[in-house]
Amino acid sequence: MADIIQLLPDVIANQIAAGEVIQRPASVVKELLENAVDAGGTNIQLIVKEAGKLLVQVVDDGCGMSETDARMSFERHATSKIKEAKDLFAIRTMGFRGEALASVASVAQVEMRTRRAIDELGTRIVIEGSELKTQEPCQSTVGTNIAVRNLFFNVPARRNFLRSNTVEMRHINDEFQRVALAHPSISFIFRHNNTEVYRLPSGNLRQRIVNLFGAATNKKLVPVNEDTELVRILGYIGKPEYAKKTRGEQYFLSIADLSKAGGCSTLWLGRLRIYCLKTAIHLSLFLLTLTLPVLILTCIRPSKKSSLMTIK
Numbered sequence: 001m002a003d004i005i006q007l008l009p010d011v012i013a014n015q016i017a018a019g020e021v022i023q024r025p026a027s028v029v030k031e032l033l034e035n036a037v038d039a040g041g042t043n044i045q046l047i048v049k050e051a052g053k054l055l056v057q058v059v060d061d062g063c064g065m066s067e068t069d070a071r072m073s074f075e076r077h078a079t080s081k082i083k084e085a086k087d088l089f090a091i092r093t094m095g096f097r098g099e100a101l102a103s104v105a106s107v108a109q110v111e112m113r114t115r116r117a118i119d120e121l122g123t124r125i126v127i128e129g130s131e132l133k134t135q136e137p138c139q140s141t142v143g144t145n146i147a148v149r150n151l152f153f154n155v156p157a158r159r160n161f162l163r164s165n166t167v168e169m170r171h172i173n174d175e176f177q178r179v180a181l182a183h184p185s186i187s188f189i190f191r192h193n194n195t196e197v198y199r200l201p202s203g204n205l206r207q208r209i210v211n212l213f214g215a216a217t218n219k220k221l222v223p224v225n226e227d228t229e230l231v232r233i234l235g236y237i238g239k240p241e242y243a244k245k246t247r248g249e250q251y252f253l254s255i256a257d258l259s260k261a262g263g264c265s266t267l268w269l270g271r272l273r274i275y276c277l278k279t280a281i282h283l284s285l286f287l288l289t290l291t292l293p294v295l296i297l298t299c300i301r302p303s304k305k306s307s308l309m310t311i312k
């Protein structure tokens, strides 16, 4: 009998990978915002049309990319963030799989303009369904402007599974809030269908929480700053009188500075449930940064939304 196993073409492999990484417009928002933060952007804009089904665009003033890197960034397993397996244990950024842009470009129409400060001209790239349509020099400000149009245009079954604009916007809002909350020093603007949803100036964490969740949040906040031998917890928690019966409030967790002393960058943004057993209420929790001791080994799942922790 003839051999029957064959390697899948890249386009199909990318689409399969995209199934893991890109589930809905909010996944695109998450990946693009994380890249903009990793690029050192200090002003980041998110522009969304039709709850991201028509357009998700992120504009940053970060480091930009060279012509070759711009093209490479859409290849699978292409990343500037790790070089060897051991780098995985010292990640200081929100990207490490080198899979996000390749996945996005396999299921959408993508246009990117990018320029580094040292380059006179930028690069414009258009990719649709993993197929390079255009790559040319262009006028561009320093940083990266990436527009993702018509998500799942080539995978109708997945497009049909997208929910109403209200539901998809809720997911997008959620992702935006998580990234904005974790980076109060970065200024963010978020527009949906030409209406401004958020304009967040650079500030401290309390100001960011209040700008995101409304002035009334201010009086709910209790600062938490616990530094014990075992663990360091930093952030704000809601007063018990504002706690809810349901898990309605926002819960954020970031694990920083896993084992290395020094630089304390946000590595992972996930959700944490803090449940007060005695009173059966859910306390609000606004960005707790947890600095874990060396003896705890953390394994971040590729989705970067959850992690496993074990004692070494």
Ligand SMILES: Nc1ncnc2c1ncn2[C@@H]1O[C@H](COP(=O)(O)OP(=O)(O)OP(=O)(O)O)[C@@H](O)[C@H]1O
Residues within 6 Å of the ligand: 031, 035, 036, 039, 060, 062, 063, 064, 065, 073, 074, 078, 079, 080, 081, 094, 095, 096, 097, 098, 099, 100, 101, 102, 143, 144
């Ligand atoms: N906005 C940006 N500004 C500058 N460089 C970028 C930007 N977005 C992507 N890149 C470059 O493209 C590379 C690929 O990005 P991509 O998001 O696909 O992978 P990653 O961020 O390395 O890992 P992950 O798949 O976990 O997100 C990045 O490593 C980075 O070098």
Ligand SMILES: [Mg+2]
Residues within 6 Å of the ligand: 031, 034, 035, 094, 095, 096, 100, 101
């Ligand atoms: Mg990334």
